[in-house]
Amino acid sequence: xxxxxxxxxxxxxxxxxxxALSKEVYKLRxxxxxxxxxxxxxxxxxxxxxxxxxxDSENGFPKATFLMDSLLAYSANIRPRWxxxxxxxxxxxxxxxxxxxxxxxxHIIKLPGRATLQRFVQKTEKSMVETTSVENM
Numbered sequence: 001x002x003x004x005x006x007x008x009x010x011x012x013x014x015x016x017x018x019x020a021l022s023k024e025v026y027k028l029r030x031x032x033x034x035x036x037x038x039x040x041x042x043x044x045x046x047x048x049x050x051x052x053x054x055x056d057s058e059n060g061f062p063k064a065t066f067l068m069d070s071l072l073a074y075s076a077n078i079r080p081r082w083x084x085x086x087x088x089x090x091x092x093x094x095x096x097x098x099x100x101x102x103x104x105x106x107h108i109i110k111l112p113g114r115a116t117l118q119r120f121v122q123k124t125e126k127s128m129v130e131t132t133s134v135e136n137m
Contacts, residue, residue, distance in 0.1 A: 073110035082112045087120045
């Protein structure tokens with residue numbers, strides 16, 4: 001007796017359909033395993049790149065330091081800590097083009113805010129004043 005408007009299938013048709021579906025499931029499982037292996041390979045490559053970035057950052061390369069700070073700030077739930085190299089680069093960027101800096105900060109990448117940049121300038125000016133006063137003695 002047909003159900004819900006579908007014609008009933010014979011036993012041979014069910015077996016044929018089951019066999020076809022089993023083949024499809026087998027193919028999809030093989031494809032899934034292949035994709036898992038590819039993902040693992042990509043994950044290892046990405047991890048290697050991040051480790052290299054961290055190592056270069058620790059060795060004082062400015063580009064690596066900037067990227068590492070931005071990467072850490074991206075995943076931070078609390079206020080990020082910025083390296084002086086990153087803040088100095090951002091300060092120069094903001095002085096060259098305030099609109100571009102604000103756009104990048106709001107839409108592209110995490111960057112130090114205006115207050116952080118101002119604190120850096122004040123800290124730098126204070127240390128310059130102290131240095132010159134010590135040299136004058």
